[in-house]
Amino acid sequence: VNAPRRYLPAHYVHQRLDARFADYGWQRPDCYPRPGESNQDAINREAITVRTHAGVFDNSPIGKLEVRGPDAAEFLNRLYINNVLSLAPGRARYGLMLNENGVIIDDGVFVRLAEDHFLVNPTSGGVGRVLSMMEEWLQCEWPDLRVIVDDTTTHWANFTVAGTRAREVLYALGTDIDLAPGALPHMSVATGHVAGLAARVVRVSFSCELSFEIKVEARHGGGLLDAILQAGEPFGITAYGVEALMVLRTEKGYLHAGSDTDGSSTPDDVGWGDVARAKAGDYIGKRSLYREGNQASGRKQLVGLEALDPGQAMRPGGHLLAGEGRNPPAETEGWITSACYSPNLGRHIALAVLADGRGRGGEILTVCDEKLRYSVKVVPPVFYDPQTSKLSD
Numbered sequence: 001v002n003a004p005r006r007y008l009p010a011h012y013v014h015q016r017l018d019a020r021f022a023d024y025g026w027q028r029p030d031c032y033p034r035p036g037e038s039n040q041d042a043i044n045r046e047a048i049t050v051r052t053h054a055g056v057f058d059n060s061p062i063g064k065l066e067v068r069g070p071d072a073a074e075f076l077n078r079l080y081i082n083n084v085l086s087l088a089p090g091r092a093r094y095g096l097m098l099n100e101n102g103v104i105i106d107d108g109v110f111v112r113l114a115e116d117h118f119l120v121n122p123t124s125g126g127v128g129r130v131l132s133m134m135e136e137w138l139q140c141e142w143p144d145l146r147v148i149v150d151d152t153t154t155h156w157a158n159f160t161v162a163g164t165r166a167r168e169v170l171y172a173l174g175t176d177i178d179l180a181p182g183a184l185p186h187m188s189v190a191t192g193h194v195a196g197l198a199a200r201v202v203r204v205s206f207s208c209e210l211s212f213e214i215k216v217e218a219r220h221g222g223g224l225l226d227a228i229l230q231a232g233e234p235f236g237i238t239a240y241g242v243e244a245l246m247v248l249r250t251e252k253g254y255l256h257a258g259s260d261t262d263g264s265s266t267p268d269d270v271g272w273g274d275v276a277r278a279k280a281g282d283y284i285g286k287r288s289l290y291r292e293g294n295q296a297s298g299r300k301q302l303v304g305l306e307a308l309d310p311g312q313a314m315r316p317g318g319h320l321l322a323g324e325g326r327n328p329p330a331e332t333e334g335w336i337t338s339a340c341y342s343p344n345l346g347r348h349i350a351l352a353v354l355a356d357g358r359g360r361g362g363e364i365l366t367v368c369d370e371k372l373r374y375s376v377k378v379v380p381p382v383f384y385d386p387q388t389s390k391l392s393d
Helices: 011-016 039-052 072-079 127-141 166-173 218-235 242-252 273-278
Strands: 020-023 027-031 054-058 065-068 091-098 104-114 117-121 148-151 156-162 189-194 197-202 211-217 237-239 300-307 319-322 334-342 347-355 364-369 372-379
Touching: 011 218, 027 039, 027 242, 039 054, 039 237, 039 242, 039 334, 054 166, 054 218, 065 072, 065 127, 072 117, 072 127, 104 127, 104 189, 127 148, 156 166, 156 218, 166 211, 166 218, 211 218, 218 237, 242 334, 242 347, 300 334
Parallel strands: 054 237
Antiparallel strands: 020 027, 054 156, 065 117, 065 148, 091 104, 104 117, 156 211, 189 197, 197 211, 300 347, 300 372, 319 334, 319 364, 334 347, 364 372
16 A cells, blocks of 8 residues: 655654664654664664663654543543543553453553543554544444544654653753652653743653653654754763664563554453453453453463573564473464563563463473574563662652
């Protein structure tokens, strides 16, 4: 299907930074190789710099659905497994969205800007699907709800400034927003000005580092990115691309819907079963979570993997066989969903779905990847900062 290319508001700045672009529905930087660097060198440098200094990521394609009206909270409460009604204005919450079969179809953060006004951030690849779902339920199932949904995704440029020195970068940019931890804690939002531009700033993180998402009008995207890089230069800032972001989120074990989930994944499979069961009200897919098949043993659950040989690279798609030194024919126990070299840990790591995986910590498995065979150990899916101490800074 022919479709026009979609470019980021700051595309020309990324070009000037010699970004390596890839098509993610939008033309987005994978990484920013410097002279003499390979792509992998650039990814490693970017991931390390975010953890030790600061980085800026262009996340403009993230969905931005404005949900307004007296029944906005009730509407969203029926869409998410998470409690929306209890969210206070000025705060944000991570949520999972299911279809009628109880299968995860999207995840992301939703922000309550006012009692009757929410900003919903579906994944960049799921914006159209989530918007269509919202409109269908409003028009066909709940026409009595007083709600309006508006897709403002392309109206806003969105930049994530993350890292140990992220707050210093924002102060250097100039802002009238109080960024102190007590005034703007993790998962909260403020409106004001950044670098002289009207902005929304949300403290949310996909890297497990101190992180601020800055949203400004799309026409100011290129100018703001330039300003961030200039203000962040004394603090060692780097632009980082999608590949480094995937490394950072894999190190933390953060879910990537569509990579770590498939058309059968339920909240319990990814560690959110308690949240789904604890919610008193009804929501799309809740009834299906109690089907026999969705509660059966042997379901594929999210786990972490470490190769017994630290130098062994792992790839998504490799199948998992129970025991060490196994060879096909054998029944697969699961497969690797995400894998990377972690420059911050100095070894290869992976996420996988494994039958009854949460109860199999420490077990040795064989990975069957085409003709390659190697042994891995089942570990928790969080490799970096398991106490999540950095987000409270």
